[in-house]
Amino acid sequence: MFYIYCPYCGEHREEEEFHPKGQAHLERPKEPEACSDEEWGDYLFFRDNPRGVHHEMWVHAVGCRKFFNMTRHTVSYEILETYKMGEQPSITADSQNQPREAAAVSHKEGVRA
Amino acid sequence: MSQSKQQVYRLNTGGRIDRSRTLSFTFNGERYQGHPGDTLASALLANGVDIVNRSFKYSRPRGIVAAGAEEPNAIVQLGSSEAGQVPNVRATQQALYDGLTASSTNGWPNVQRDLMGLVGKLGGQFMPPGFYYKTFMAPASMWLTYEKYIRKAAGLGRSPMETDPDSYDHFNQHCDVLVVGAGAAGLAAALAAARSGARVMVADEQEEMGGSLLASRETLEGKPADQWVARVLDELAGYDNVTLLPRTTANGYHDHNFVTLHERRTEHLGDTAPVENGHRQVRARLHRVRAGQVILSTGAHERPLVYAGNDVPGNLLAGAVSTYIRRYGVAPGRKLVLSTSNDYGYRAALDWKEAGCEVVAIVDAREAPTGDWVDAARAQGIKIIAGSAVIEAKGSNRVTGARVAKIDIDAFNVSGPVQELACDTIASSGGYSPVIHLASHTGARPTWRDDILGFVPGLVKGVQACGGANGCYALADVLAEGVEAGIKAAAAMGHAAQTVSLPSAEHLQQGPAVALFQVPHEKPTLRGPKQFVDLQNDVTAAGIELATREGFESIEHIKRYTAMGFGTDQGKLGNINGMAIAARCLNRSIPEVGTTVFRPNYTPVTFGAIVGRHCRDLFDPERYTALHQWHVERGAEFEDVGQWKRPWYYPQKVSGKTETMHEAVARECLAVREKVGILDASTLGKIDIQGPDAREFLARVYTNKWEKLAVGRCRYGLMCKDDGMVTDDGVTGCLADNHFLMTTTTGGAAAILEWLELWHQTEWPELDVYFSSVTDHWATMTVTGPDARKLLGEITDIDLDRDSFKFMDWRSGKVAGVPARVFRISFTGELTFEINVQANYAMHVWQTLFKHGEKYDLTPYGTETMHVLRAEKGFIIVGQETDGSVTPEDLGMHWCVGYDKPYSWIGKRALTRSDTKRENRKQLVGLKPKDPKVVLEEGAQIVFDPKHAIPMPMVGHVTSSYYSPVLESGFALAVVKGGHQKLGETVYLPMADGQTFEAEIVSTIFYDPKGERQNV
Amino acid sequence: MQRYSGFGLVKHALSHHENWERQWRNPTPKKQYDVIIVGGGGHGLATAYYLAKEFGVKNVAVIEKGWLGGGNTARNTTIVRSNYLWDESAALYEHAMKLWEGLSQDLNYNVMFSQRGVLNLGHTLQDMRDIQRRVNANRLNGIDGEVLDAQGVQSLVPIMDCSKNARYPVMGASWQPRAGVARHDAVAWGYARGADAHGVDILQQTEVTGFKIRDGQIYGVHTNRGDIEAKTVGCVTAGNSSVLAKMGGFNLPVESHPLQALVSEPIKPVLDTVVMSNQVHGYISQSDKGDLVIGAGIDGYNGYGQRGSYPTVEHTLQAIVEMFPIFSRVRMNRQWGGIVDTCPDACPIISKTPVKGLYFNCGWGTGGFKATPGSGHVFAASLAKGEMHPIAEPFSMFRFHSGALIDEHGAAGVAH
């Protein structure tokens, strides 16, 4: 169960207070009518789904009710940072040392009982 | 019942039991005695009970092997009453209490003489791993029959058949340092962390804290080690910042240092929790711990050696033998043969000898054993047979002898003659496996260490392992590791270290251990007698070898093919041996075969403890309106709508008979259509929207227009997601130019508020608007029917005149003396006033309405009547007419879509996708059954051609269907492919009973099509 | 291939089981195949099996980065049913169901398909409407099923609390008698053995690290054991599909989520059907070993960690104890997690992709196991012919552009 730092409340809170809301930094096309069906479909449904560093949006639903962003590793589940809506991440997949990450990924896998 | 047996194997002195008190207990119908401090296992051993169970597959007799959580055999059914039954209790972890009643989980007619055992003996060779994949295939129809017989043999214990009388609860804990395991390492760590002032929790699964120190031969500061334990516990108990939890197992280690601790508060007292001060105690408590730092001082499990006949009762772990002697004052036999690969095993022989029993021999796999304990054994005159091992245990219901021979470990064969030593007990030690289970739960992979012949845990952030859990076994080193871990953990949480002086431990020399897992036999593994690896699941070395021959090469495949490690002990004893055997067969190293990663739980946890208080009346919140008491007293039946309890209908007693729902609803419907009815509509979501951009915001989230809605007016709105599918609806009133009150569906309230916040916070932060939920603040009473105006007029100062208070207006004033906002909107098609008052006044207003309503025959109605009335008017219910695949156009609600609004509102773009603009989409229509007596089934599928063969093309389904008392006919709403163009056409509804109904496609508005009645 | 039978078992027993053959080979990769299947789970192995056995494509490799059947095949709760709402999904799952019914014999491997019936409980009026709708649709699609009332449910499952006192009283259920459970590992192993016997190379411990694409056409894959060529590549990699799609240069409408399951300790059989409830959110069956096999919904966040959040386990067990109060004293043995690839409409993708010759079969979410034979069969047909099988056609990934979704959320409210 995650322990999440809410950038608005300024402290760590239990995952039960939050709801995940999918990929972060999705922007609604400014002129929807100018979009093709394909572009609109991409906006609605097609998502980054990386095995590794991921930016996602969460809401502090039982708390300050603010939406915010989280950079999290989708294999280790380590939360690398949280940041307010409108801000940009300081950690990205590119900024991470790739070889080390790759190693971490294969390390975390493995067979389970 | 027979006379209690004598405790023939109880030693006269020693152990941590209280010989001054006697407890009696029953096992398999026999009465026995034990003492406080005993576990059920130690008491059974004291009484000479050899066979405690029958094995799962082969029904072989089984005895106690271990003294702790790793025990695979001694799984018993506990409980003296039906409701108090507990299945699958591990006797080694069950404290003895007076009156304890237990029985073996398998064995028929009993464990001593078991008929299935015969089947196992005869049929065993026909049941290699995976045999069921290879048989029972013909004929195909017979599998269910075969399975019925297979299921007869399933399971260990049994579920109680009555409801649990006990309760459970949760504690949400937060601490700086959580120490798991209070043995030498854990106590040292806890002490160091506690002295720094950190918030420390210490959990230990046993009845007493102290771990192996409670039964250790070793001294600390020259005194028995348990004296140091007592002193440390005393100190820890004195700190405010320390929580000590004995009988508490850390069963799961989850993300970000969230650990669950299962505290068994009363299981040592009885099978159901005792009553204290008139209150039944909590049987178990689950601590949900968020720890800053975790210290895993969980020790190590001894590995048995795998030799033929190693499952016959009387085969024990060497360490368990010591524990029974030193902690429980029980020598589990008279004549011991010890088979070991290392020095640690020697302690069992020394303890055995000191207990006054005979050590026949120590059989050591090493050619030239050295070390202080080896020397001690020699000094005691114990015979040591070097370079050898017990290759086979003799006996069936109890060990009668040990076949011992020289072995060549590398060549994996027996290299010398075999001698048989008469004995009744064989203890074995193949070294230790660190308890890495909890660390595994986090996803971190363990690492194999050749020097300790075991896996050490992989560690995520904020966790350390120390002592046995870290592969460190010498007591002095264990204590040092513990202190260091405690200091480090406290420091990481900002608590400066305090000095902790280590107690002086003996420095004992130990010789190197040898890597021995499976012991060779004269015969090849596949041909020799069974050598058990996983005792609970009857997995043998031969089974593992066979699996590797069949191509199962990954340890995960082997485990699954043989079922190794899938028992309730999760392979604590067997997994490493199994991997070693697989590695031998595949000619690979152990880490090449894979690793062993454990899943929660460390030991099984009672469902009730995980559920806690969230059961029965507290399973899920029941949300009530301010008028709930009235509904209950009026005898309402309730409908679950989300978490709300809403009155469904109000059955009345008519000449002594309670109305059916159909009768009640018919009466309620007519009352509304002819007189006046009242509905508690308080559950509708209500959102207060304020700000200069409120109107613009509404225009973006609703499909229809809001720019011209005047203050004092209301409007119905429809909401889509951005995929164009309808998601909610409701009426929003304009309270002031910058101020709106939005209503949502009952079930959608929370989601819609979050939806509005989502768009505001992420896409349109520039809009100046705020949303607040006022759902619970207002109680809403819908007064509807031709007499609504007359009734309300009696108790309000609001001018209800039809011209000054028009349909879709709202006004404020007083109702029954209470400030109220009254909305003239209608979901029934009748003249309607929705009265909103602060909820604390609701009961007064409601009762006043009834006082004045008597003369109008004011009738309360529930959600069922509401549904009938709205359906007669063709009003949709989101979630009933819609299912996430329905657009406003599909609903025929073109009038509610503002295509020319300047902003591309949510859902608009999606409506012109190729599939959403299709013409033959399923569209909402009315259905009039050809036979007016017929009420179509909700969910009935619609076809155009009822004669079509199966599969029959379906063109839609009935979404709502009722009997209309006012139309005196059944009627329905439905979605039908291209339905809007098919008015007047006939459709068919083929039913399960073979009947096919006919219906005509009609308008969705069945009653008062011009809408005159709501405008009166 | 060594035929399995009861007689054979006896014969082998008499020779001390020394003569059993490998169930599948451990071959060295060839340079080139006609078809490469990426992913050695149930669906991938089934695809390879049917390609070789029914569609005459025998030069096939299955590339598996770990051990075969080690992903969701090994982690699911083994429920098999076909009572889906929409025609498109009903056709797909019923196709699978018909194959299930002869699978053990076809594979000569007992997958223990046990048609003990599945109950989907209804606790609210809307639940019951949805159940009626679905069962009516099933019937007209030729799929068995009936609607039971609370009494009917109680008589099938006497130990369940069907009283009115429950927080969400059971109002009824849908009942599909032909539905049931199967032994998950055996499905993977049986298909592997069958495919191997037809000449398919199963390459375990082989990881695809990239695709070889020229002019929009695939012609092979890079792996940790060297490049392997094929003009047709089918990806059947469940939770890892997005990672592979990325290698192909496109995104999928798929998110990978943790899905958890758990088992109790084995107890004597008391529950002979499968019981599922969307409203109280849990489902349960009892295995032939005696374990209660329990599951619920997915965790809301993306995760490849094969573990999920503890509160999900709590909620699931609350639901189970709510339905079966007598299980309060039974104990939970183990929990685990899988990575499920979920689509926005809770239906799979069986589809061509922007890359010619590259096909994806993914997005099964929580319900893939039950479709294994059908999924493999229609995917094999599509790969063999280069045109999507009619049953697979509606499951194109491009439906998310046109809007022709097949919304089965009602059927997938809880994992299954």
Added chain:
Amino acid sequence: MSNAATFDTRTDTAIPVESPLAYSYRNSGAPRAGGASRLQLRERAMQGHLILRGGAIVLDEAVRDVLGLNLPGQPQTLVQDASGERSIQWLSPDEWLVIVPGGEEFPLETKLREHLGSAHFAISDVSGGQTLVELSGEAARELLMKTVIYDVHPSHFPVGKGVTTVFAKATTIIRRPSEDRWELVIRRSFADYCYRWLLDAGAEYNINVQQ
């Protein structure tokens, strides 16, 4: 004056009112434990509850001038007047909860609106929708540990703190106005559930309910 509709939902006339716990008292009772109780529960019903939304800079002066309290700008802060009867609590960066004695809320709202003029803000009266429940006694903290997931240890939850968090399966605001008292702000529709939970979890401490 902002362009929003204000409405005094309260009346002076002697009209019977029912607090959100009225149903619960009737149906679950109000245990009187006497001296042995380690836990006391008392509802402070019919208070005025206002939700205040806006930027801190916008609201700060008005709150100080009208309410006489400093607007808590720090997260999780609760500020109250000397009597403890009036309080304002941070709920989010642009949201505060004001609780005042019943009847004061409408005049307060009016004055705040006057003071704030045309600034962008919102005030919503939620007095009918929630109630204040006070817990005291030596077992109060333990009861909270059974109930809420938030860390209520004094080192983490000092006097003057208030948070919104998970209460069993509902949501509640918890505040610590003084050393020996905790306050829960409970939503009306969940009140009976919360009350039954508190009675059940508090039984082992001989919970005493003061009506």
